[in-house]
Amino acid sequence: MKYRKLMILFILSIFLVGNLELYTGIAKAEEATLVTKKMKDYLKFPDTHEMMEGDYMIYVLPDGDGQSRVFKFETKNKITPDNQLRLYINRVEIDPTTYKVDYGTNTITLSEAPGLGAEIYFTYLIFPNFEWKTSLSNVEHIGIFLGKWDGSTRVFHLATNYVLNSSKNVVLNIGSFTEVPASSFTFNQETGIITISKKYDGLVPGSKIYFYFPVTSIVGTQTSSGETGNAVTPDGETGDNQASTDQTGGANASAGKTGGPQESVDKTEGTQGSAGDAGDTEASDDKTGNTGASTGNQGDNQTSSGETTENTPSTETGSSDNEVVEFNVPTGEKYPGRITIKSNFTFTVSIKAAAFQPTYTSYLIIKNAKGNVVKRIRINTSTSTTYSMNQLGLPSGGYYFYLKTINQYGGLAASIPQFVPINNESSLIQVLIEGQRQAYVQPPVKVKGSVLVPFRALFEALGAKVKWDGATKTITATKGGTTLKLTIGSKIAYVNGKAIKLSAAPQLINGVTMVPIRFIGEAFGGIVEWSSAYSSVIIFQSEPVIPTTAESEKAEEDTGTESSGTSPIFEKISQGINGSADIVFVMDVTGSMGETIDYIKDTVKSFVDSVPSGSNFAIVAYRDMNYVDISNKNLEFFEFTNNKNALKANLNKLTAAGGGDEAESGLDAIHMAVTKLSGSKNAKRIIFITDAPVHDKGTAQGKADYSIQQIIDELKKNNVTLDAIAPTSGTAQKQIVQLVDTTKGKLYDINDASVLKINK
Template identity: 50%
Template sequence: MTSRKMISLLIVFVLFFGGPDFRAGIASANDSREFREGDYLVNILRDGDGKERVFKFTPGNRITAANTKFRMFINSSEIKSTEYTVDYENYTITMRHAPDLGAEIHIKYSISPTFEWEEGVSGVASIGNALAEGDGSTRVFKLTSRYTINSSKNVSLYIDGSKVRSSEFTFNPENNTVTISEKRRAPGAKSKIYFYFPKTSANGTQPTRGEPAATPPSGPAVEPSPNTAVGTEFQVPDGASFPGTITLNPDHTFTVSATAAASQPTYFTYLMVKNAKGKLVRQIRVNPGSPSTYSLNKLGLPSGGYYFYLKTVNQSGGLAASIPQFVPINNEPQTIQVFIEGQIQAYAQAPVNWNGSALVPLRAIFESLGAAVEWDSSTQTVTATREGKTIVLTIGSNIAYVNGVPVTLSAPAQLIHGITMVPVRFVSEALGGAVEWNEAAKSVVVFQNKPVIPTSAESEKTPIEEGVQEPSEPSEPSASSPILQNISKGITNSSDIVFVIDVTGSMGEVIDYVKESVRSFVDSVPSGSNFAIVAYRDINYVDVYNPDFEVFDFTKDKDLLKAQLDSLVASGGEDLEESGLEAIDKAVQKLSGSKNSKRIIFITDAPVHDKGTSPGMAGFSLEEINAKLQTNQVTLDAIAPQSGSAYEQIIKLVQSNHGTLYDINDATLLQLH
């Protein structure tokens, strides 16, 4: 019996009969659901097929490299972490080598506080939840769950694998707290505490693909909103089924089309461009619903190979991307380019067009494709070998031999300026490559193994300027911001400046640009200035991993400020509006005692919850915040949308407080409209 069948049988057994150390939810090799094994959650993936290296998994919790320990097993043997990479944004694993046909694959990730899973406890379908670890003294533990629990009946508690007697703890479903009684010693340091409640006593549904748990939140001067439940599931499919296309046209243009499926109010769609090294070099916001055609020349990119893909994100950080496609760009179309595995090739003798066939230097093209080359000057014959395949060509002949089989060439091998030139299509295909001719770029494109281009937010860190040579060791990009440069020109005296920054999920595509822009800005204002940061999300939705507000004290230490910026993570948010007014209020409070000039720089891509128009969702109205800014003589500049409801709100604050509104879309690298 295979290990997978044994696991599946054990899962079924434990689901119905329960067990203290190994409890399973409804899991199988087919549906990839999770079950618990000790202090880990186990997820069974599909079997290997001997070819595929990329495997998708679906955790029941939002996991990151920081909040869990990830392990992978093939045929029950743990695989070294150097043998694979994990994309925590898209929940995919990329193996260095494809697992064998029929290989059984599963992953484990360690359980952290707030993680939840389904489990059978004494024959009852239950939800397990990890509470905060013990510290030796704490007796009251807060339960953060995606469910609303309506009863304290039949709940159970385990500490370090041992079941706690029902007389030694209590659960209060009104405030979701678990209290250890004085009859029992408080859980020790690092103790693992797991709480269970029956599924029948819980309301609510389980979010998909690692969405975080949600409980009714509260905010400053705001009654809990009736809309605090988990929002609508992110609907845009990923990969080949992404609802959008990028079409390359013969006239050196490309057409971007994203359907209405990517055009909901809280969705934002971008064209992403990465260079051959996988570095993001262009990011352009596009409008779904109608196709747009752009010139490749207007991208302003040097000649080279690039990967284009479409990406849609929502306010809470859900994302989907199309499959990256390779695009050659040739700014000198009179010269033929050759790309191998996405990399532009540089040859001593440039490729030439001979009667419609692209000829390239023999030795260079063979060796770049991994073949060993031998030259026999007496017979004017070249022999290339690789992986059991032998190719023989003779100068002047249009017949070549592949493992002894004659093949007619589109052009004979010949000498040009003393360099042996051969048809690139024949050589590449003879060695097993896929060859395409790109007419617009006058380029030959050869792939033997197309690379995996990640589309996660982690792979799209601060863009680099194309054409600037990268150092041997990574260094901090020297991004500059025309927006903040313009703001800094108007600051002639020492000032106290608060950056109010939206850090909800939709800002994930520009947050690194914002960080770099702020770094450059603080170096350009008069000495004696103080800086502070107020980062905000939405008080109406709980992000169990990040708070509603992150407020930092004033500092003149620019290195400290930059470190604070680095700690910000774009996460959370559900509906279109966010808690920007509450954040501005906190900034005004920080500025109330300032003796320097007072300024707020407000950075957001979304409208704000306004008490006047959305009762119960906000603690302030636009009019109240505007009055506070004027009373405290605070100048407010904004980097925000220049259209829509966000513009209509924020322009009132800017114009009433001697500021300027700049377009948040200029935080992308290039706008083509």
């Protein structure tokens, strides 16, 4: 069946099924209309073979005829090996060693001819100034990638081959889904200048910026000399020469206001934000500091008693049947959630209804000072939850806490990260500079309300040059245009020659010269705060940049040390393994599985140690093969190994991202695992891990290659035992329990696969 015909049939099936599933509400509408819109965008322009998906372009080649191995393509954009071309046949990515790409002649040559009717397409990475055709609100547009935001630039130049005569109906997007309000940017079609208002707060680190202008505004093309040529359609049917375009780029945006219960170093009572603008800091009834996750309109209003009243943004966009119901949870300062840090070593998390949808998943993300994720905890959005800091098991140091909501299509929103100091030895004072915990040969001490620290280590950490005059016992430190002078025993210090009275004089303690840290930090332009709850001095010389994108959330690098986490679930599974076994982890790695993947990573080494020697371990990672997921592989196998560090390294490669509708391709993944186990001489085991139903050929024809019964037959034929960590209610439970029961395995509640429950 030809690709276009297949898409038409699929669209019709969506409309038919959609009438039967209205009760599922907004999430189902979003799933169906998103797919429908993408397919209609393609079908609307039968003269083109390309459409945009995420950061890639999809180019559809002719269907296989069983004989042809060479396929020509004509992309609108000039592509090279840097565009990372990836070839797919029937939705499965092809090994790049089995085909060659000639970018000069625009041909792809495969080692074997695809079968008759095989669907063939390739993807390539979108570069700045690449253009494509699409439909926005049923109006034909040209899209162009402007680049990434560099943290300061608000003015962009539209480098296009077309001459435009209107600035109406233009659209500016941040990422694939977030549309910038028309009131927040301007476009001058004569100069090609796009200006984003400085008041617009939707930019986040690494924001990808896309601009769209309607085809009706095109009046010609640029000639090689820069003059206007004849008017053309976007297909370039007239033969005017086109001017070359300059590429624009960018870097990451700055982000990350901080917060936490703080006091000044010099006995100031109350709660203040940490370095930088701390967001909302409100006194609660118990006189502890409630630090809001953000400032401005947060989707809820807090009363003086600490109660909240909802002021939730609408989750619907008023779109028509042919438009996408977009993921529109506000991000940044308007994110509808709060993290309230308390002085009794607890914190409370609350997320409002704007982030509460069936296909939305919300997390508390905790990063260390290096920017690596150390905890990812799934949040129940229906209630406020209080956690113990001790329950997190974090080593002493500085961390960034933020809330995040994602959906299965890659849409995400996050609160502004808050800086939180953790000190597990409250009797000792810790110093955190730019989030990093400092180590001193002589521990800091508190003298008359001021914290003193070793002078040389402090100055070097702040980037200052320091000199010591032993004769006069004077310290001179210089940074930029600022020079400080301090003398041991004297409360008079000098900043660029101006005398300043100190609260405590520099002094010798155990042979080490100690100086007042607040004076030094502030004299060099830093913001200095004191956290009495965690006995911590916090210094930031500049506002921290804490990205909240999916790309930024890599897990903390494995040091090769033994994991301290033990899993009650894995302990029970291992008790049923009496001899050497070959075990495949079949893992759902869609966007909602972040915490579960972290849980597996944290506990897998202990599990490997608990099973009989001679066992081997492999991984099958899967998403949804029904959706073109350019950025992530839909099905991937990691070879068997008996080395637990190698297994952990493979797990560290897994990223929770992407997905399609609610159900995923779990049966296809189990089939792959059974195939890999077929030649095993050991006992055969599968540990199936998912939070979603599976596409079942028996009930959802066309969305899966296998039915539950077919997979059951395969499992039984190959003597494979399947244990599952999955939902224990709903559709997923009804499906998966069949696989478990018929193979004499067990079903474990995925809600127990939480990093907070390790060792509990």
